Amino acid sequence: MIFVHKDEVIELHARAIDAFGGSHGLRDEGALESALVAAENRHYYTEADVIGCAAAYAYHLTQAHAFIDGNKRIAAVVTEIFLEVNGIGLDATEDQLYKLYIGIADGGLSRDEVEERLRSWTVTAR
Numbered sequence: 372m373i374f375v376h377k378d379e380v381i382e383l384h385a386r387a388i389d390a391f392g393g394s395h396g397l398r399d400e401g402a403l404e405s406a407l408v409a410a411e412n413r414h415y416y417t418e419a420d421v422i423g424c425a426a427a428y429a430y431h432l433t434q435a436h437a438f439i440d441g442n443k444r445i446a447a448v449v450t451e452i453f454l455e456v457n458g459i460g461l462d463a464t465e466d467q468l469y470k471l472y473i474g475i476a477d478g479g480l481s482r483d484e485v486e487e488r489l490r491s492w493t494v495t496a497r
Contacts, residue, residue: 372421373456374411375428375449377404383452384438384445393440403437410453421457422493425450426486433475443472454493463492 381397388395397403410427413419419427432446447468451461461468471488474480480488 372414372424373453374414374424375407375453377407380407380432380445380449383448384441387441387444387448391441391444393444396439397437398439399435399437402435403432406431406435406437421454421459422490423486425454425459426482426489428453429471429489430475430480430482430485433472443476446475447472450489454489458495460494461489461492462494467492 380403384397385395387393406428409431410424413427414424417423429446429450432449433443436442438445454461463471467488471480471485475485
């Protein structure tokens with residue numbers, strides 16, 4: 372399984388802010404590191420599959436508020452890139468994805484619920 376590295380996430384965040392607006396900057400490096408290692412820990416300690424690890428990225432990056440702005444956006448980007456590089460695609464509408472990340476941010480979705488939704492949307496990447 373290929374995991375995402377902190378420097379890649381920081382670069383992706385900068386590109387997203389440049390493209391879509393918002394404030395640049397990392398608010399809490401420790402929170403970012405913690406969110407990223409959550410996915411790896413799920414794999415190594417509970418033998419989570421790709422979808423379980425993707426759910427960890429989606430949930431923990433959204434909840435961590437590691438960046439000044441764009442936390443839901445970076446969570447979405449990292450989750451989708453992680454799935455893609457590991458051979459999984461998502462068949463979900465923009466509205467479904469929006470509701471997923473808003474649901475995480477407002478505390479309405481647990482990590483297990485995020486995993487269930489991602490699992491229902493997964494397809495083999497081409």
